[in-house]
Amino acid sequence: xxxxxxxxxxxxxxxxxxxxxxxxxxxxxxxxxxxxxxxxxxxxxxxxxxxxxxxxxxxxxxxxxxxxxxxxxxxxxxxxxxxxxxxxxxxxxxxxxxxxxxxxxxxxxxxxxxxxxxxxxxxxxxxxxxxxxxxxxxxxxxxxxxxxxxxxxxxxxxxxxxxxxxxxxxxxxxxxxxxxxxxxxxxxxxxxxxxxxxxxxxxxxxxxxxxxxxxxxxxxxxxxxxxxxxxxxxxxxxxxxxxxxxxxx
Amino acid sequence: xxxxxxxxxxxxxxxxxxxxxxxxxxxxxxxxxxxxxxxxxxxxxxxxxxxxxxxxxxxxxxxxxxxxxxxxxxxxxxxxxxxxxxxxxxxxxxxxxxxxxxxxxxxxxxxxxxxxxxxxxxxxxxxxxxxxxxxxxxxxxxxxxxxxxxxxxxxxxxxxxxxxxxxxxxxxxxxxxxxxxxxxxxxxxxxxxxxxxxxxxxxxxxxxxxxxxxxxxxxxxxxxxxxxxxxxxxxxxxxxxxxxxxxxxxxxxxxxxxxxx
Numbered sequence: 001x002x003x004x005x006x007x008x009x010x011x012x013x014x015x016x017x018x019x020x021x022x023x024x025x026x027x028x029x030x031x032x033x034x035x036x037x038x039x040x041x042x043x044x045x046x047x048x049x050x051x052x053x054x055x056x057x058x059x060x061x062x063x064x065x066x067x068x069x070x071x072x073x074x075x076x077x078x079x080x081x082x083x084x085x086x087x088x089x090x091x092x093x094x095x096x097x098x099x100x101x102x103x104x105x106x107x108x109x110x111x112x113x114x115x116x117x118x119x120x121x122x123x124x125x126x127x128x129x130x131x132x133x134x135x136x137x138x139x140x141x142x143x144x145x146x147x148x149x150x151x152x153x154x155x156x157x158x159x160x161x162x163x164x165x166x167x168x169x170x171x172x173x174x175x176x177x178x179x180x181x182x183x184x185x186x187x188x189x190x191x192x193x194x195x196x197x198x199x200x201x202x203x204x205x206x207x208x209x210x211x212x213x214x215x216x217x218x219x220x221x222x223x224x225x226x227x228x229x230x231x232x233x234x235x236x237x238x239x240x241x242x243x244x245x246x247x248x249x
Numbered sequence: 250x251x252x253x254x255x256x257x258x259x260x261x262x263x264x265x266x267x268x269x270x271x272x273x274x275x276x277x278x279x280x281x282x283x284x285x286x287x288x289x290x291x292x293x294x295x296x297x298x299x300x301x302x303x304x305x306x307x308x309x310x311x312x313x314x315x316x317x318x319x320x321x322x323x324x325x326x327x328x329x330x331x332x333x334x335x336x337x338x339x340x341x342x343x344x345x346x347x348x349x350x351x352x353x354x355x356x357x358x359x360x361x362x363x364x365x366x367x368x369x370x371x372x373x374x375x376x377x378x379x380x381x382x383x384x385x386x387x388x389x390x391x392x393x394x395x396x397x398x399x400x401x402x403x404x405x406x407x408x409x410x411x412x413x414x415x416x417x418x419x420x421x422x423x424x425x426x427x428x429x430x431x432x433x434x435x436x437x438x439x440x441x442x443x444x445x446x447x448x449x450x451x452x453x454x455x456x457x458x459x460x461x462x463x464x465x466x467x468x469x470x471x472x473x474x475x476x477x478x479x480x481x482x483x484x485x486x487x488x489x490x491x492x493x494x495x496x497x498x499x500x501x502x503x504x505x506x507x508x509x510x
Contacts, residue, residue, distance in 0.1 A: 029358050111343075121342025124303055125356045125404070126332035128324075132359075 015211050016130075023131030030197065031228050033136035041102035041137065041204075042144030048153050049148045052097050053090075057156030059085060061163045074168075078175045079182035081160050086188040090153040095199035097152075099232045103207040106137050107228035110211030111221030119212070120191050134212060138204045145200025146193040153175055153192065191247050199236045206232040254317060256412055256444045257302055258282045261311035264297050271297045273468055275311070283460030284438050284445040286476070288452055290490060294415060294467045295448040296339075302446070303336060312332070316412060332360050335405035339417040341397050345391040349376065350401045353384050356407045375403040381435060395426030395453040402433065406441070413438070415447040419454055434458060452491055465485050467498070 024030070028062070064077040113119045113133060122129040164170040183189060207228035212222035255278035262275035271294040289295050291377060300306035301313050304327045313320045320325050343352050353372045354427065357363060363371070376382045378506035379399040382385050389397050399416065405413060412425030416436065419427045425441045435458040441443040450457050456476040464479070464487055472479060472487050477486065 082405075116345070117338050117340040117342035118344050120305075121338055121344075121401075122355075123328070123340075124331055124334075124338070125359070126328045126330075127356065127359045128328060167257045239413075 004235040008163060012172035013209055017205055018136050019130050022129050023136045024136045025091060026076050030109055030136060034139055037136045037140035038144055041140055045148055048097055048101050049094060054157035054159040056089060056093060058163055061160040065168055075170055076178055077164055077175045078179035082179045082183040085156055088150055088194040089191050090149050091199055094149040094152045095203060095236045096233055098148060099203045099229055100122060102224050103203045103232050106204060106207035107211035107224045109222055111214035112226040114214055115216040122133045134208045137208055141200040141204035142197050145194040147230060149192055151198040160198050195243055198239060200237060202235050203232045205222035255279055256316060258314040262308055263310035264301055264306060265309040266492035273492040275470060279446060281444050284447060284459040286459035287446060287448045287463050289465035294464055296416055299414055301447050332408055333410050335413040337402050337405050337415045337418055339420050343397060343401055344356055345389050348386050348388055349384055352400060353404045353407055360408060360417045375407055379403045395422050395429060398430055413445045415444050417449055419449060419451045431458050
């Protein structure tokens with residue numbers, strides 16, 4: 001029975017995804033909504049992403065320096081940081097922070113729209129609620145998360161540079177050269193963008209799906225918010241493993 | 250289709266919510282041009298009936314015709330039909346992140362290619378028609394219940410639909426706001442040449458503006474006629490409803506009545 005329910009849920013989620021893609025018509029109204037959503041879920045997530053990135057950079061640098069120093073390879077700390085960031089930590093941690101900050105708000109907003117008849121009203125006006133309320137949020141996440149990942153990684157590397165050079169005392173030139181040699185533009189840097197776009201889309205779809213189908217009650221909205229964060233986070237971690245296994249040699 | 254053809258025709262209609270039958274054997278023809286009040290106690294299935302007319306709820310049996318055509322099952326065709334049917338929801342359904350004017354502009358932007366300046370003019374005209382031109386730039390949270398209801402009414406009228414549906418338009422309003430809304434319903438119906446269906450349990454506020462009255466109770470239509478005939482009816486069920494008596498043929502207990510809305 002549980003298997004049947006799970007399969008049914010998966011089918012519903014798949015159909016919902018198709019309806020989002022079908023409803024993504026590039027109209028003036030769509031771009032107006034898209035701009036608004038990029039600001040709401042993208043630009044407003046900047047502070048948490050920037051601060052998160054800086055502290056992750058500081059932590060990895062400290063950890064890497066202590067481990068590498070044992071083998072006399074402390075100048076390789078930026079290589080470890082760069083590869084770790086672009087291949088795994090940057091996209092994953094950005095997506096997790098994004099889910100906490102924006103995914104929860106997408107689920108709560110759509111849940112409240114359901115509870116206050118806003119979604120019903122859209123349908124009754126002959127406006128596809130998925131096209132109006134979900135599609136712009138989905139595409140805003142697909143576009144925003146890669147940019148947020150770039151900012152996350154930039155802040156992490158900048159913080160690492162200051163710690164490595166000005167606190168630990170590593171050579172600045174070596175730091176940048178080792179980083180440049182270790183990180184490949186297409187294999188690492190661009191793949192981080194691809195991963196981030198997938199994670200952003202996944203986060204937005206999960207949050208939208210649970211919010212859009214929430215029970216029209218306070219408890220329903222609360223449950224949808226929790227589900228959005230938990231389910232989206234787990235899916236991102238699963239997709240990250242699958243994509244890393246497939247994309248990176 | 251002639252002008253005399255009913256704007257809404259329900260034939261042998263049965264409506265279910267899950268495994269539970271809410272309404273059965275509903276036969277109803279709503280004539281064009283007037284205001285039809287659909288009355289009944291809470292939980293009698295009035296909103297369910299509206300849901301069938303708007304295509305939100307599929308008929309378990311029988312047929313629903315709106316504006317001379319069967320209510321379509323396909324999403325796209327249904328959305329097209331709804332452009333010609335205005336609906337005022339009980340909870341207004343105003344988008345809270347948009348101003349009053351942006352809410353009214355919503356259907357115009359979605360369904361027309363009119364330039365922004367023309368849309369702005371039309372929006373102000375619609376808001377003026379409900380007496381709220383001055384609050385065009387206010388957000389729904391800044392409006393009173395009666396004002397929000399009127400903004401929602403202006404939005405429902407944005408595309409000049411020939412048919413207007415009102416789901417409990419007086420719910421949560423004080424007597425003055427109720428009077429304003431009901432007089433608006435009558436005035437707009439007459440000046441714009443609409444047909445209106447008002448679903449409500451506010452009998453005494455609604456009957457004075459209605460041309461036809463229908464009472465729903467115990468899973469079916471128990472009265473259909475003019476407001477005058479309704480008030481003169483000796484039917485104990487109608488009498489109980491009109492007088493608001495707790496005891497009578499209409500069971501107060503939802504389980505005994507076996508209905509939910």
